[in-house]
Amino acid sequence: MLVFMFAAVSSCGDNDKDEPTQATILGKWVCYDDAYGEPWDEPLIMAFDEDLSGYQWFSDEPFSDRWEFSYNISGSKLRVKTQGQIYNLRFELSTNGKNLAIFGWDDDDMEELYFVKE
Numbered sequence: 001m002l003v004f005m006f007a008a009v010s011s012c013g014d015n016d017k018d019e020p021t022q023a024t025i026l027g028k029w030v031c032y033d034d035a036y037g038e039p040w041d042e043p044l045i046m047a048f049d050e051d052l053s054g055y056q057w058f059s060d061e062p063f064s065d066r067w068e069f070s071y072n073i074s075g076s077k078l079r080v081k082t083q084g085q086i087y088n089l090r091f092e093l094s095t096n097g098k099n100l101a102i103f104g105w106d107d108d109d110m111e112e113l114y115f116v117k118e
Contacts, residue, residue, distance in 0.1 A: 024093050025073070026050060029100050029115035030059075046115065054080075078102065 031044040042060040048071065057066040070081045080087040089104040100115040 024097060025078075025091070025100060028118045030118045031113045031115045033114070035111035035113055044113070045118075 025048045028045060028047045031040075031046075033039050040058065042058040044056065045059055046054060046056045048054045052070055052072060054069050054071055055066050056069065067082060072079050076090055076092065078089045078091045080089065087104060089102050091103065092101045093099070098117045100117070101112055102115070103112045
């Protein structure tokens with residue numbers, strides 16, 4: 001599972017002409033289903049800040065742990081660093097900027113999570 005817990009995502013739309021930048025993913029994103037399309041009890045939330053830091057948690061806070069991370073973007077690659085690990089992920093952003101998909105590998109399985117902008 002790509003929730004570091006970490007999450008992966010995919011987009012609706014083709015964004016080949018405009019390379020994504022850090023500004024394109026800033027803000028709060030919500031994912032309602034796991035990588036297999038099964039709904040979570042509480043949605044997964046990821047937030048990307050301007051200072052290249054971010055958080056991931058399930059929405060049942062304050063009961064859910066928040067995972068802090070730092071990130072950077074190069075082309076369609078998202079590099080996320082947690083306290084103990086670095087994740088090199090691929091992401092896609094829809095042309096309307098409201099759907100985000102993050103793709104990653106976990107135990108030789110491709111995982112993807114689909115987020116919507118909140």
